[in-house]
Amino acid sequence: VTTWKPPLRGGTMAASDAHRARARRRWSLLTVPLAAGACVHQLQQSLFVLRSASTRNGSVLVDQPRWLPSKARGPAPLKYDVHGSSADQAKENLKWALKFEAPFVGGQKLWAKLKAKDEVPKKIYIVATTGRQGPGIGEALAECLAYIQPEDGTLIHQRQPNVDYPKSVFDFQVSDKEVAQMSRISAVDLYMEDEDKYRDLETEVIRKFAEKEMNGYPAVIVLGDSALENPQNVEIIKQGLVIWVDTSLEDCWQETQRSGRALSGLVEGQEPTRPPVWAIANGWDGDADDFEGKAEYMEIAGGLRRKYEEYADIRLNADNAEVRANPVWGAGRLVKAMAQHFGFSDKEGEAENYEEEVLEQDLAKFFESARLAKYLPSAKEWCTEQGAASIEEVLENVEELGEALKLKPLEKKRFLKAAESVQEALAV
Numbered sequence: 001v002t003t004w005k006p007p008l009r010g011g012t013m014a015a016s017d018a019h020r021a022r023a024r025r026r027w028s029l030l031t032v033p034l035a036a037g038a039c040v041h042q043l044q045q046s047l048f049v050l051r052s053a054s055t056r057n058g059s060v061l062v063d064q065p066r067w068l069p070s071k072a073r074g075p076a077p078l079k080y081d082v083h084g085s086s087a088d089q090a091k092e093n094l095k096w097a098l099k100f101e102a103p104f105v106g107g108q109k110l111w112a113k114l115k116a117k118d119e120v121p122k123k124i125y126i127v128a129t130t131g132r133q134g135p136g137i138g139e140a141l142a143e144c145l146a147y148i149q150p151e152d153g154t155l156i157h158q159r160q161p162n163v164d165y166p167k168s169v170f171d172f173q174v175s176d177k178e179v180a181q182m183s184r185i186s187a188v189d190l191y192m193e194d195e196d197k198y199r200d201l202e203t204e205v206i207r208k209f210a211e212k213e214m215n216g217y218p219a220v221i222v223l224g225d226s227a228l229e230n231p232q233n234v235e236i237i238k239q240g241l242v243i244w245v246d247t248s249l250e251d252c253w254q255e256t257q258r259s260g261r262a263l264s265g266l267v268e269g270q271e272p273t274r275p276p277v278w279a280i281a282n283g284w285d286g287d288a289d290d291f292e293g294k295a296e297y298m299e300i301a302g303g304l305r306r307k308y309e310e311y312a313d314i315r316l317n318a319d320n321a322e323v324r325a326n327p328v329w330g331a332g333r334l335v336k337a338m339a340q341h342f343g344f345s346d347k348e349g350e351a352e353n354y355e356e357e358v359l360e361q362d363l364a365k366f367f368e369s370a371r372l373a374k375y376l377p378s379a380k381e382w383c384t385e386q387g388a389a390s391i392e393e394v395l396e397n398v399e400e401l402g403e404a405l406k407l408k409p410l411e412k413k414r415f416l417k418a419a420e421s422v423q424e425a426l427a428v
Helices: 012-057 087-116 133-145 175-182 187-193 195-211 231-237 249-256 277-281 291-311 321-325 327-341 354-369 373-386 391-396 398-405 409-427
Strands: 123-127 171-174 219-222 241-246 314-317
Touching (some): 123 133, 171 195, 195 231, 241 291, 241 327, 249 291, 314 354, 354 373
Parallel strands (some): 123 219, 171 219
C-alpha cells in the first residue's frame, strides 16, 4: 500500500513560484528606465511648446505656462508688435501705430476745446439707416473724444497687460436697444401691437439722454431709423450736434437681410445686424431676394434719408473703403469735421478741409464705378479750377467735365451712365 505524502516546499511548485518572481523583477528593472525616459521626453516637448509660444507671439510669457487653462488677468496682451522683426518693419509698424493713435489724440484735444466753450453742445446724436456702420462709428467717436493719453506717451498699440492706464469715461447708447430694455415685450412686438407706445418710449429714451448730466464727459447716442418722424424728437436733438452717417441703401438692405447667419473672418462672433423694427413688422427680414419688399424698403428708407440730410449738422460718407474697414477711421474723419464745424483751427495746419475731403471721396467712388479711376487726378484738378465744392455741383456740369477729360467714346458712355446712377442715388 502506497501512502500519499504532501509535496515538500522545495519541490516542483516552489520552483515555479521562484521562476515567476525572477521574471517580475526583470520587468521591474526594465520599467524604471523606460518611465524615466518618457518623463524626460515629455519635459522636452513642454519646453519646446513654451519656447514656440514665445517666438510666435513675440511677447513676454505670462506667469502660468501657456498650455494650462487660466482666467484672464487684466487686458489681453496685444498681438501687434510695433517694434517688428527688422528695422524697416519696425518703422512701418510704428507708422501704422501712430496713424491709429491720431484719431484718439485728435479727439482728446477737440473735447478739451469743446468743454472750454459753454455755448457748444455737448450731446451728439447719430442718425443713419440701420447697419453696422452707425453704431460702430458712434462708439468709436465716443472713445476718441474720451481718450486720455498716458503721461509717458505710450501708444495704444504699445500698451502692456497688467499695467494701469487712464480709463476713458463716456456714455454711448443705441436708442432701439434702450427701448427694448424698457418694453415689457420685445421691441418688434411692441411696435406691431402699439406703435404709439413704442414712439413714446423712444422719445423718453432720447429725452433722458439729453437731460443726463455727464460732468464733462462725452455722450453719444445712435437714433433709430425712423426717430426723426416724431417732431418731439427733432426738437430735442436740435439742442445737440446731429451727425449723419450716410451709407448706401442697397448695402443696408443686403446687410440686414442676412438671415441671421453667423459672420466669419475678422468680425467672427459679432451679432448679425437686424433690420429696423418697421422693416421686421412689414415682414422684411432674412430674405435679400424679396424684390417687392426691397422696393418698398427703398422708398421708406429714402424718405427717412431726406430727413437726415435736412437736420444733420455734419455728414460722413461711410461708403468709403477705409471707413468700412475700421470705424476708427470714420471717427477720425468726424473729429476733423467737428473741429471745422465749431471753428477750431490747428495752428500747425493739421486740420483738413472736411468738405474737400468729402468731395474727394465722392469723386473716387464715382470714377471707380465707371471704371475710370485713371482720370481721377485730372478730375480733381478740374474741380479745383472750376471751384466745384460737392459731387452735386460736379454732376450739374458732367458734360463739361467729360469734355475736359477727353474721354474716348466707350469711356464717355460709361462715364455718363455712372453719373446718371449717382444722380439717382442722390435723389433717393
